[in-house]
Amino acid sequence: MGSLLTTWLADSVHLIRLTTGDPQLTTFAPPADRSQSSPGSAGNCRFAQTVRDQVARTVVGQVVVVERVLIALLTGGHLLLEGVPGIAKTLMVQAVAKAIDLRFNRVQFTIDLLPSDIIGAEILDQRSGEFRVHKGPVFTNLLLADEINRASPKVQSALLEAMQERRVSIGDATHDLPAPFLVIATQNPVEQAGTFELPEAQLDRFMLRHQLTYPKPDEEAEVVRRSLALKLKKQGDGAVPMSAFDAIDSSHRLSVSDLTQAMTDVQSVHVSEVFIRDCVELVNLTRTHEHIELGCSPRAALALVHASRARAYINGRDYAVPEDLFALAPDVVLHRIRLKYEALAEGRRSPEVLRDILSRLA
Numbered sequence: 001m002g003s004l005l006t007t008w009l010a011d012s013v014h015l016i017r018l019t020t021g022d023p024q025l026t027t028f029a030p031p032a033d034r035s036q037s038s039p040g041s042a043g044n045c046r047f048a049q050t051v052r053d054q055v056a057r058t059v060v061g062q063v064v065v066v067e068r069v070l071i072a073l074l075t076g077g078h079l080l081l082e083g084v085p086g087i088a089k090t091l092m093v094q095a096v097a098k099a100i101d102l103r104f105n106r107v108q109f110t111i112d113l114l115p116s117d118i119i120g121a122e123i124l125d126q127r128s129g130e131f132r133v134h135k136g137p138v139f140t141n142l143l144l145a146d147e148i149n150r151a152s153p154k155v156q157s158a159l160l161e162a163m164q165e166r167r168v169s170i171g172d173a174t175h176d177l178p179a180p181f182l183v184i185a186t187q188n189p190v191e192q193a194g195t196f197e198l199p200e201a202q203l204d205r206f207m208l209r210h211q212l213t214y215p216k217p218d219e220e221a222e223v224v225r226r227s228l229a230l231k232l233k234k235q236g237d238g239a240v241p242m243s244a245f246d247a248i249d250s251s252h253r254l255s256v257s258d259l260t261q262a263m264t265d266v267q268s269v270h271v272s273e274v275f276i277r278d279c280v281e282l283v284n285l286t287r288t289h290e291h292i293e294l295g296c297s298p299r300a301a302l303a304l305v306h307a308s309r310a311r312a313y314i315n316g317r318d319y320a321v322p323e324d325l326f327a328l329a330p331d332v333v334l335h336r337i338r339l340k341y342e343a344l345a346e347g348r349r350s351p352e353v354l355r356d357i358l359s360r361l362a
Helices: 002-021 041-056 063-075 089-100 154-166 217-229 256-266 271-286 297-315 322-336 343-344 350-359
Strands: 077-084 104-108 120-125 132-137 140-146 167-170 172-178 184-186 208-213 230-236 239-242 292-294
Touching: 002 297, 041 063, 041 089, 041 297, 063 077, 063 089, 063 184, 063 208, 063 256, 089 104, 089 140, 089 184, 089 256, 120 167, 132 172, 154 167, 154 184, 208 322, 256 297, 271 297, 271 322, 271 350, 292 343, 297 322
Parallel strands: 077 184, 077 208, 104 140, 140 184
Antiparallel strands: 120 132, 167 172, 230 239
């Protein structure tokens, strides 16, 4: 335990410098990988690497985003992807579902969408005169809620029970959702016309919110090259150009049982008492910070611990380290806090406030 504590302290110094912009950052080398792999860590790397390799055949770059999707899958948490159109959010989610052979459904959220369009409804069978349950697209392993902020709050709230309790109510009966069950939602952070901002109660149910950026120039060039290599898809006597969705590799190299085993292995990743205290302290600092009006709920601490455990697993470690906490803090915290009006008027921004909070963990 002493060596683990030494590792913790050494990594903490490095990560505090990262978050505070220490002037010695350019000469301070990152700490070496001190992780001692567990007997199953090679398998851990293989699972994550298999998914990454499969997705990379369809999606160029976005390595961090794929890692966040894996974390959500391994922990049963939900993920909100935020980014401008055309950066492969939907394509990547569908590629991950194909790689693990998950049941996948996509719902395009629009202003006229109804809750029954998502969870299902009771339908009168005219032959028998009895009502039967028609299950909606939520009955799947991976549900993609595309442009979730385009639906009305009534429709958005239809997902609350499903996301929290993994079950839905249709009529007088309650139905359990398939296992595993995961919601990955997307939204455009720029366009505001015809959108409804997600309320805090809805945002809090997302374990992570990750903001995607444009690909690098060399990655974008590879996207263009792959597009030029696509052929025509013939339909009868006619044909249409293939899209990137048609090019998704449909060979399933992993199965749901492989995912279940990986989720089981994640449960054995060690989380020290020091790590837990730091996660709780980070969450409590958001509630007392002078620039924050609304801080994180206890779900944030849970999300930090569970997501850090999954990240350690993906990187072949059998214990969580400070790097996991600092790497995941923006995705866990930023969508759960709301700055005071005075802070916004002074030009403060949430990422800046979070960096200040992280610097206090030293």
